[in-house]
Amino acid sequence: MLVHSGHAVARKFFNPATAPSYDTIVSITTFGQDARWKREILELIGTANAVLDLACGTGILTSLLQRSVSPPRFVAGLDLIKEYMLQARQKADLPLTQGTAEVLPYRSEVFDAVVSSYLAKYVDMDLVAEECWRVLKPGGIVVFHDFTRPSRQAIISLWGCYFSILRFFGTFFRSWQVVFNELDSVISQSQWVAKTQQALRRSGFKDIVTTHHTLGTAAIVAGRKP
Numbered sequence: 001m002l003v004h005s006g007h008a009v010a011r012k013f014f015n016p017a018t019a020p021s022y023d024t025i026v027s028i029t030t031f032g033q034d035a036r037w038k039r040e041i042l043e044l045i046g047t048a049n050a051v052l053d054l055a056c057g058t059g060i061l062t063s064l065l066q067r068s069v070s071p072p073r074f075v076a077g078l079d080l081i082k083e084y085m086l087q088a089r090q091k092a093d094l095p096l097t098q099g100t101a102e103v104l105p106y107r108s109e110v111f112d113a114v115v116s117s118y119l120a121k122y123v124d125m126d127l128v129a130e131e132c133w134r135v136l137k138p139g140g141i142v143v144f145h146d147f148t149r150p151s152r153q154a155i156i157s158l159w160g161c162y163f164s165i166l167r168f169f170g171t172f173f174r175s176w177q178v179v180f181n182e183l184d185s186v187i188s189q190s191q192w193v194a195k196t197q198q199a200l201r202r203s204g205f206k207d208i209v210t211t212h213h214t215l216g217t218a219a220i221v222a223g224r225k226p
């Protein structure tokens with residue numbers, strides 16, 4: 001299996017100890033913004049019929065994707081970590097595959113949309129973009145969402161305070177301690193927005209649009225396969 005340096009970080013953060021409490025932690029630590037960001041993703045893909053949730057994790061977005069249209073659309077999920085997928089399995093009855101986003105185990109041109117929440121900073125985006133291009137039908141949409149380091153000075157100060165508080169809580173929530181300690185530097189060092197825009201352009205995607213959310217703490221990059 002292909003190994004990227006981001007895989008080691010992902011395996012450190014997402015493991016059997018963090019899987020059971022992931023949904024609660026992501027909702028509390030984003031002050032509910034996670035649900036808002038995921039609704040933006042749903043809006044971007046509209047009624048797309050066959051959707052792949054890349055890095056589906058515990059299946060929060062995966063199950064929303066399935067339930068948000070009637071009749072339910074076809075949704076598949078892929079993730080690196082088995083314990084996270086076991087949580088997803090409890091939410092929705094759909095095809096889940098363990099693997100890496102850089103080498104997709106799907107036939108070419110089978111999906112109308114590929115979406116992904118919090119994956120971009122852990123992967124080789126050139127490979128992921130090429131694979132998304134391959135599995136998307138013509139006209140298909142790709143959407144990447146992840147955290148970003150804010151750029152406005154006042155917000156950077158708030159962001160610093162927020163992670164200091166999170167590090168303090170990490171002393172009580174030991175399974176999350178390493179995430180609370182290291183997530184801010186992983187986000188700061190990641191150039192995922194620029195890398196994703198570049199990788200999508202290189203793969204041939206058009207209509208690439210980037211939107212920034214919640215005081216610049218998250219972004220969504222979307223593109224269309226002509």
Ligand SMILES: C[S@@+](CC[C@H](N)C(=O)[O-])C[C@H]1O[C@@H](n2cnc3c(N)ncnc32)[C@H](O)[C@@H]1O
Nearest residue numbers: 010014055056057079080081100101117118122
């Ligand atoms: C923060 S969780 C997000 C899960 C889900 N997308 C959500 O929004 O709740 C990040 C997920 O990315 C997965 N991941 C990280 N690197 C990956 C890779 N190379 N291929 C597939 N999944 C990966 C992790 O296993 C983890 O489940």
